[in-house]
Amino acid sequence: xxxxxxxxxxxxxxxxxxxxxxxxxxxxxxxxxxxxxxxxxxxxxxxxxxxxxxxxxxxxxxxxxxxxxxxxxxxxxxxxxxxxxxxxxxxxxxxxxxxxxxxxxxxxxxxxxxxxxxxxxxxxxxxxxxxxxxxxxxxxxxxxxxxxxxxxxxxxxxxxxxxxxxxxxxxxxxxxxxxxxxxxxxxxxxxxxxxxxxxxxxxxxxxxxxxxxxxxxxxxxxxxxxxxxxxxxxxxxxxxxxxxxxxxxxxxxxxxxxxxxxxxxxxxxxxxxxxxxxxxxxxxxxxxxxxxxxxxxxxxxxxxxxxxxxxxxxxxxxxxxxxxxxxxxxxxxxxxxxxxxxxxxxxxxxxxxxx
Ligand SMILES: *[C@@H]1O[C@H](CO)[C@@H](O)[C@H](O)[C@H]1NC(C)=O
Ligand SMILES: *[C@@H]1O[C@H](CO)[C@@H](O)[C@H](O)[C@H]1NC(C)=O
Numbered sequence: 508x509x510x511x512x513x514x515x516x517x518x519x520x521x522x523x524x525x526x527x528x529x530x531x532x533x534x535x536x537x538x539x540x541x542x543x544x545x546x547x548x549x550x551x552x553x554x555x556x557x558x559x560x561x562x563x564x565x566x567x568x569x570x571x572x573x574x575x576x577x578x579x580x581x582x583x584x585x586x587x588x589x590x591x592x593x594x595x596x597x598x599x600x601x602x603x604x605x606x607x608x609x610x611x612x613x614x615x616x617x618x619x620x621x622x623x624x625x626x627x628x629x630x631x632x633x634x635x636x637x638x639x640x641x642x643x644x645x646x647x648x649x650x651x652x653x654x655x656x657x658x659x660x661x662x663x664x665x666x667x668x669x670x671x672x673x674x675x676x677x678x679x680x681x682x683x684x685x686x687x688x689x690x691x692x693x694x695x696x697x698x699x700x701x702x703x704x705x706x707x708x709x710x711x712x713x714x715x716x717x718x719x720x721x722x723x724x725x726x727x728x729x730x731x732x733x734x735x736x737x738x739x740x741x742x743x744x745x746x747x748x749x750x751x752x753x754x755x756x757x758x759x760x761x762x763x764x765x766x767x768x769x770x771x772x773x774x775x776x777x778x779x780x781x782x783x784x785x786x787x788x789x790x791x792x793x794x795x796x797x798x799x800x801x802x803x804x805x806x807x808x809x810x811x812x813x814x815x816x817x818x819x820x821x822x823x824x825x826x827x828x829x830x831x832x833x834x835x836x837x838x839x840x841x842x843x844x845x846x847x848x849x850x851x852x853x854x855x856x857x858x859x860x861x862x
């Protein structure tokens with residue numbers, strides 16, 4: 508009898524392992540993590556105010572699914588609303604789910620620069636891991652911090668912050684730092700700041716993503732000794748954004764940018780600058796001549812095309828230590844009032860002159 512019971516209990520454990528466990532509150536989630544569940548489905552969960560949805564230290568081999576609606580209580584704090592760390596983990600959105608930050612409760616037009624204290628949405632630090640299929644709405648401020656990652660794939664993610672058109676600010680979609688091997692593909696972003704911002708790291712691919720309403724695709728601002736190497740931005744579309752693509756390094760700080768490629772990028776109705784590369788960035792705005800301590804080596808701008816609104820500027824480049832660039836862009840519209848300064852000798856970039 509006892510052996511039958513043990514066998515049954517074992518079978519139930521096996522069955523539980525195969526089908527996973529559904530959690531609807533944070534206690535159940537904590538229990539599932541502690542119990543070493545390998546498949547956890549978070550469904551219709553309300554995260555209380557000021558508490559992080561804790562997917563920290565997930566065991567290797569764990570899959571966490573999001574289903575139904577996940578919401579967060581309101582308080583002024585820095586978050587993150589969700590923290591995901593581990594090795595060999597998978598985070599997956601099920602059809603019909605939404606992770607709703609309801610950012611309107613925090614939005615005051617000031618973003619991370621003041622006003623209400625706003626929580627970062629998702630902190631992600633992982634190796635050999637995947638985040639796929641998430642539907643994210645209305646981030647209070649910055650959405651993903653991809654930090655200290657190694658070989659991670661973020662695919663088929665939508666970040667829909669269009670409700671923040673008036674008061675949402677600094678709602679970056681993907682901020683990447685200190686990482687080696689980050690692959691962001693097939694994502695759809697509507698926000699009010701950078702679609703991608705790389706501050707440091709190497710082997711970063713940003714491919715087949717659409718970016719609407721924000722500040723475009725950005726490397727930087729880079730400074731403080733940071734290096735950004737081997738970046739490929741390919742097959743992306745940037746629409747109704749202040750900038751198309753840009754690189755910005757901080758004035759009077761040192762850094763290195765090397766092997767950076769933007770290929771097959773479509774710009775549509777860019778408001779300020781189609782392509783912007785500047786070595787004189789300060790948070791308060793560009794100031795005077797760039798400094799040479801941030802060389803930009805082996806930059807490829809290939810088949811970057813599309814249009815800038817008539818009030819904007821077509822292309823602007825002002826750097827102080829550039830070498831080995833390749834440039835092939837076809838951006839129409841915008842003014843051509845700024846010359847390109849500091850580009851490697853012999854380059855023909857269509858700046859400061861009629862098309
Ligand atoms: C590009 O991304 C879209 C989703 O935004 C997807 O439908 C399409 O299949 C992707 N293309 C490739 C080649 O992966
Ligand atoms: C420009 O960058 C190179 C490295 O590529 C560096 O050795 C050199 O010192 C820099 N030039 C200046 C004037 O800082």
